Amino acid sequence: MKIATWNVNSVRARLPRLLPWLEAAKPDVVCLQEIKCLDEQFPREAIEELGYNVVTYGQKTYNGVAILSKQRPDAVVRGLPGEGPDAQKRVIGATIGDTLVYSLYVVNGEAVGSEKYAYKLDWMRRLAEFVRTLDVKEKLVLCGDFNVTFDDRDVYDPVAWREKILCSTPERDALKRVMEPGLVDAFRHFEQEAGHYTWWDFRTRGFQRGQGLRIDHFLLSEPALSCARAVEIDVAARDGEKPSDHAPVIATLA
DNA sequence: ATGGCCAATTTTATTGGA
Numbered sequence: 001m002k003i004a005t006w007n008v009n010s011v012r013a014r015l016p017r018l019l020p021w022l023e024a025a026k027p028d029v030v031c032l033q034e035i036k037c038l039d040e041q042f043p044r045e046a047i048e049e050l051g052y053n054v055v056t057y058g059q060k061t062y063n064g065v066a067i068l069s070k071q072r073p074d075a076v077v078r079g080l081p082g083e084g085p086d087a088q089k090r091v092i093g094a095t096i097g098d099t100l101v102y103s104l105y106v107v108n109g110e111a112v113g114s115e116k117y118a119y120k121l122d123w124m125r126r127l128a129e130f131v132r133t134l135d136v137k138e139k140l141v142l143c144g145d146f147n148v149t150f151d152d153r154d155v156y157d158p159v160a161w162r163e164k165i166l167c168s169t170p171e172r173d174a175l176k177r178v179m180e181p182g183l184v185d186a187f188r189h190f191e192q193e194a195g196h197y198t199w200w201d202f203r204t205r206g207f208q209r210g211q212g213l214r215i216d217h218f219l220l221s222e223p224a225l226s227c228a229r230a231v232e233i234d235v236a237a238r239d240g241e242k243p244s245d246h247a248p249v250i251a252t253l254a
Numbered sequence: 255a256t257g258g259c260c261a262a263t264t265t266t267a268t269t270g271g272a
C-alpha cells in the first residue's frame with residue numbers, strides 16, 4: 001500500500017497538478033493539507049472519477065485537510081477532541097483497512113516569540129495529548145505538514161535557521177512529545193543523509209537554489225514501521241508549472 | 255539586511271504562508 005502526504009497549498013488551484021499526479025503515482029491513500037476551501041467547494045467529483053473515496057475537513061480560505069483512499073474509509077474523525085465549530089481545521093483521521101491514518105496540518109507559528117508561535121506550541125501539546133489516547137500497538141500512520149524540522153540535516157542552512165521558526169528547540173521538543181508514545185520518523189528509518197527536503201520557499205526561489213527544509217513527515221507506530229518498505233520525496237512534483245511549495249512524500253507499506 | 259512568490263478574499267490592497 002502506498003500512502004502519500006501532500007500540502008497542496010489550495011486543492012482548487014492545484015487540481016491541474018494533483019489529478020495527473022494521482023494517475024501517475026497511483027497512491028492508495030493520499031493525505032492532503034491546506035486544501036483552503038469549504039467541504040462543499042472541494043473538487044470531489046474529479047477525484048472520485050479516478051477511483052478515490054474522499055473525506056474532507058475544510059474551512060474557508062485557510063487550512064483544511066482531507067484523505068483520499070481507494071478503499072472505503074471507516075470511522076472518520078475530524079478535529080482534535082473538544083474542538084468547537086470555529087476551530088481551525090487541521091486534523092482528519094480514518095481507518096483504511098487495518099491502518100489508522102491521520103492527515104495533519106500543524107500550525108505554522110510565524111516567528112519565534114510571536115502570538116502564533118505560542119499558539120503553535122499549545123496546539124502541538126494538545127496533539128501530543130490526543131496521540132497518547134491512540135493505540136500504538138496497531139498500525140498507526142500520522143502524516144502531514146508538521147511545520148517542524150528534526151535536526152540540522154533537514155535544513156539547507158542550519159546556521160541561518162538556528163532557533164528560527166520551524167527549527168527552534170521548543171518546536172522540536174514538542175514534536176518529540178507527539179512521538180513519545182512510540183512513533184518513529186519513518187523517513188530517517190531509511191535515509192541518514194542530510195539535504196532531503198519537502199518544502200522550498202516561493203519567494204527566494206528556494207527550489208531552483210536547492211534551499212529547502214524537511215517539514216512534511218510520516219510518523220509510524222512499530223507495527224506500521226515493520227511493514228514500511230520505503231519513504232520517498234517526489235521532488236519532481238515540486239518542479240514545473242504552478243507547483244505547490246511542498247513536494248509529496250510517499251510511504252510504501254507491505 | 256531586505257525582499258522576493260503565491261493563493262484567496264477583504265480584490266487594484268490585505269492576510270497568511272514558512
